[in-house]
Amino acid sequence: LHLMMIEIVLVFSFFAICSIVYFHYKINVPINNLTNTMNSMKSYQPDPCAPVGKDEIGQLGSALNHLVCRVNEQMLEIEQAEKAKSEYEIKALQAQINPHFLYNTLNAIKCLARLNRTAEIALMTEALIDLLRISASKERLITISKEVEYCKAYAALMSYRAGNSITINSALDSEVAEICLPKLSLQPIVENCILHGGLEQHQGKINIEVKAFRKDKFVQIEIIDDGCGMPKEKMDAINAEGFVHSSDNHQFSGIGIDNIRQRLRLEFGQTANVLLFPNQLNGTTVLISFQA
Numbered sequence: 001l002h003l004m005m006i007e008i009v010l011v012f013s014f015f016a017i018c019s020i021v022y023f024h025y026k027i028n029v030p031i032n033n034l035t036n037t038m039n040s041m042k043s044y045q046p047d048p049c050a051p052v053g054k055d056e057i058g059q060l061g062s063a064l065n066h067l068v069c070r071v072n073e074q075m076l077e078i079e080q081a082e083k084a085k086s087e088y089e090i091k092a093l094q095a096q097i098n099p100h101f102l103y104n105t106l107n108a109i110k111c112l113a114r115l116n117r118t119a120e121i122a123l124m125t126e127a128l129i130d131l132l133r134i135s136a137s138k139e140r141l142i143t144i145s146k147e148v149e150y151c152k153a154y155a156a157l158m159s160y161r162a163g164n165s166i167t168i169n170s171a172l173d174s175e176v177a178e179i180c181l182p183k184l185s186l187q188p189i190v191e192n193c194i195l196h197g198g199l200e201q202h203q204g205k206i207n208i209e210v211k212a213f214r215k216d217k218f219v220q221i222e223i224i225d226d227g228c229g230m231p232k233e234k235m236d237a238i239n240a241e242g243f244v245h246s247s248d249n250h251q252f253s254g255i256g257i258d259n260i261r262q263r264l265r266l267e268f269g270q271t272a273n274v275l276l277f278p279n280q281l282n283g284t285t286v287l288i289s290f291q292a
Contacts, residue, residue, distance in 0.1 A: 081266060104161070105124075105128055105157060105161060108124070108160070108161045109121055109124055109125060109128075112124065120160060123156070123160065124156075124157060124160040124161075127153045127154075127156040127157040127160070128153075128157055130149070130150075130153035131150070131153045131154055131157060134146070134149075134150045134153070134183075135150075135184075137183075139183060140182065140183060141180040141181060141182060141183065141267075142180060142181070142183045143177065143178045143179065143180055143181075144172060144176060144177055144178070144179055144180075144181060144186075144212050144219075144221065145172055145177040145178065147181065147183070147184075147185060147186045147187065148168070148170045148172065148186065148210050148212075150184075150186070150187050151168055151186050151187050151190040151208075151210065152168045152170075154187055154190060154191065155167065155168045155190060155194070155208065158194050159206075165206060166194060166206045166208070167206070167207055167208070168190065168208045168209070168210060169207065169208075169209045169210070170209070170210045170211075170212075171209070171210070171211045171212075172210075172211070172212040173212060173213045173214065175213075175214055176212050176213060176214050176219050177212065179219055179292050181264065181267070181290070181292075182260075182263045182264065182267055184260075185260050185263070185264065185288065186210065186221065186223065186288075188256070188257075188259075188260060189223050189257070189260070189274075189286050189288075190208060190210075190223060192257075193208050193223065193225040193227060193283075193284070193286075194206075194208075196230070206225075206226070206227075207225070207226050208223065208224065208225045208226075209222075209223075209224045209225075210222070210223050210224075211224070215289075217291050218271075218289045218290065218291055219289065219290055219291070219292050220287060220288065220289045221287070221288040221289075222285055222286070222287055222288075223285070223286040223288075224279055224281070224283065224284075224285045225281070225283040225284055225285075226281040226282070226283045227282075227283040227284065228282065228283070229278055229282050229283055229284055230276065230278070230284050232278075235276045235277075235278070235284070238257050238276055239275050239276055241258070257274050257276075257286075260274055260288075261273060261274040264288070264290050267290075268290035268291055268292055269290075269291060271289075271290070271291055272288075272289065272290035272291070273287075273288075273289055273290075274286065274287070274288050275287050
């Protein structure tokens with residue numbers, strides 16, 4: 001009888017040890033792995049190492065692994081977007097002031113000085129100071145109204161240089177006038193209107209109109225010129241993705257439409273766009289739209 005009791009105790013002890021080992025590997029180890037995975041989410045790149053299986057803990061582990069993978073993907077997307085934003089902003093910064101433009105402007109001021117045209121010198125110098133002040137500011141984003149003032153200073157300077165009457169009329173809805181957008185989003189477009197729209201060759205008054213308003217969920221900005229327009233093939237090429245802009249020494253910034261488009265998209269999302277259309281004035285209308 002004593003021997004039988006010993007055997008029973010041994011059998012129960014064996015099953016107890018087996019049960020402890022079983023529950024350790026089926027419950028404790030998976031829970032520890034889940035804990036390690038959750039703790040890894042505090043790091044820069046969490047590791048999807050949770051256990052998977054058909055039981056409740058395995059299903060929880062599978063869901064956690066999926067979450068970790070999605071977090072990694074989103075972190076990578078954010079990192080790539082920030083890198084792209086930096087690259088486009090660096091290009092915009094590098095293209096802000098063309099030395100040849102500055103040289104030509106100062107040379108025009110020198111010529112006016114020799115002719116003692118002091119009033120024009122004062123106005124031209126004031127416009128140049130306004131242009132350089134905004135360009136040299138460290139702001140990455142500026143309001144639409146401030147960017148339009150930037151455009152007006154540029155147009156005034158070009159008007160004095162070219163001997164033409166280049167004016168910008170603006171109509172900004174108060175609802176959108178103080179919305180911010182990347183600096184140098186409108187000025188390069190106005191610059192293209194003047195240099196590539198044939199405006200410098202026009203006789204008399206040259207008009208560019210800037211409108212800003214909200215349409216549904218979008219902020220829309222229209223830049224309308226009365227220039228000589230643009231061939232449809234070139235307009236289609238500019239409207240396409242990845243159009244390569246070629247600058248020249250007459251330009252102030254040399255920033256292309258695609259650079260503006262990409263910076264807007266990095267700031268406001270992929271629905272942001274810049275498109276060109278012919279208008280009833282035989283010129284070109286540039287439409288900027290983004291959600292804000």
